[in-house]
Amino acid sequence: MTRAAAKRRMLPLLVAVCALMSGCWDRVEIDQRGFVVGVGIDEPDNKEEGKHDEENRKGQLEKNQSDPKQSFKVVYQVVMPAGLNTNKGGGMEGGAGKAYFNMAVEENTMATSMAKLSQRLSRAPFFEHLKVIIISENIARRPQKFAETIDYFLRESEMRRSTRVMVTRDKAIDVLNTHPPDQRLPSAYLEELSDNTKESSRILPESRIGDVHEFLLKHKSFAIQAVQNGNRNYSTMTEAAVFNGTSNELVGFLNAMETAGLNFLEGRVKGGQIKFSFDNRLGVFNIERMSRRLECKFGPDNMPEFTFHIRVEGSVGELLHAPDTLKEDAIDNMENAVQREIVKLMRMTTNKLQHEYNCDVMGLREYLFHNHYRWFKQHESQWEEEGHLFSTRPVKMDVKVSVRRSGNINLTED
Incomplete structure (x- = not known):
């Protein structure tokens, strides 16, 4: 057998070995992942807020709505796996018992905010277990900004279509800090709270990002769940945020009784x-x-x-x-x-x-x-x-x- 013939016989074997070895080329060990379970999107902190009157604040909001490059503050809630171990000592608020931490970055696109997050976390951000996306009222009222904000999550291959999308009148960071005594992860608490439709007619059915995507593509007006921060121990979800199908912007809210009426109508x-x-x-x-x-x-x-x-x-x-x-x-x-x-x-x-x-x-x-x-x-x-x-x-x-x-x-x- 000539040397050339031997090489030809070895070629299929080499191809097969390469194919088998490439199956784990992108594997990331679980202890190297930064599990992001919640995202909150707010306006940037205004350091001069206490010095402005109501008229100036309204003018700033109008400026933000007309400026497509206006940045926003993105808060990522990341799991600390060691804190989920209920057998460990320590309280839920801090020390070894804390199960999460929030990290905030300011950017004008979601993709660059995630890149900035990667520069700060020791573990690569991982979104497959993302439970909730909380968007503040001021962001959602900007024309097209709501759709642009969730665009990144719709394109992200790790995202689940069942991730909940909510709007809040308050700051998203405050909602993501809701910490009831019986739940270690605020994001998990909010996800479970959105499912309590069998107990109350005043809670809109859960707003999944896949359903919101369909509304946006069809240019349909729609309503999604709105969450309010009660205090450190609880939030409430008895309102609905109404969006115009043409501009894809928030036009207002339905209160608890009006939300119940919408549930009956639908x-x-x-x-x-x-x-x-x-x-x-x-x-x-x-x-x-x-x-x-x-x-x-x-x-x-x-x-x-x-x-x-x-x-x-x-x-x-x-x-x-x-x-x-x-x-x-x-x-x-x-x-x-x-x-x-x-x-x-x-x-x-x-x-x-x-x-x-x-x-x-x-x-x-x-x-x-x-x-x-x-x-x-x-x-x-x-x-x-x-x-x-x-x-x-x-x-x-x-x-x-x-x-x-x-x-x-x-x-x-x-």
Whole structure:
């Protein structure tokens, strides 16, 4: 066998060995990773803030909104694995017991802020376990800035599409420092808090970055969860941040009652309670299940009119100074009282969305797209932007409540 023939025979073996050895070329040991579990995005600290009056602060906000190169402060929450060991001594606040630390950098792009973070961390930043992204109100109100801010995370190969995105009226750093006694990682606490939709109808369903990406691509108005910093020990999540689909900027918030109304309008109520009153009696209705159907009819002017058909079933969880709740008239009175409260919540939400924000986040646009496509394509540009058709369309509420279990613990004579 010639030397050339031997080399030709060895070539496939060398290729196979190289292919097998290349399988771990980019491996990074777990103790060399810096696990980022939370990101907060704020405006840079204003050192002169205490010297400016309200008018100057508003002028600074307007300047920030018009300056695309305006920098922002990014806070990264990084896990300290040793602090997650519950068998170790030390408190949760510091020393060996602390499970995380926050590191802040200022930049005008997310990619360069991450690069700056890499220059400060001894371990390479790793985003595969990122749980929440908190964006402050001032950042989200800048035109297109919200979309530009999350653009980096959408492109990042390590990112999960289920990462939660939230907006806060407060500073994102304060929210990321929320530290309840029963949870070592504030980011994990916020993620779990966003899932409590079965316990409260005033919490919007979780806002995943994948869903937000879809809204942005379709130029749809949308609402996502808003979180408020209560104090060091807790935060609350009973508001919704409303975004305009054209400019992709935050236009305002829905309060707790309006958020509950939006959940009913979208058919996304999984549980919770409704307080009601009748004949000077106060009660609480436990929601067990609901259904929602949207109906659209066109009038003589070829314009749509909408009716939300809502069906709610549940039980009476509490009733003060109760009559005999087994009587039919008592059940009817309770059902009517709960029905009025639900209609009130829905009406509050539609009034604000139509007449203050002009943002259709309750599903009317999507319904027309799927069920009346030809009409929708003819009037699409007039729905929210040019003609403001959304704000002028009549919306009716058809709500029926069924009390399945009323209980009869305490009989009180009328």
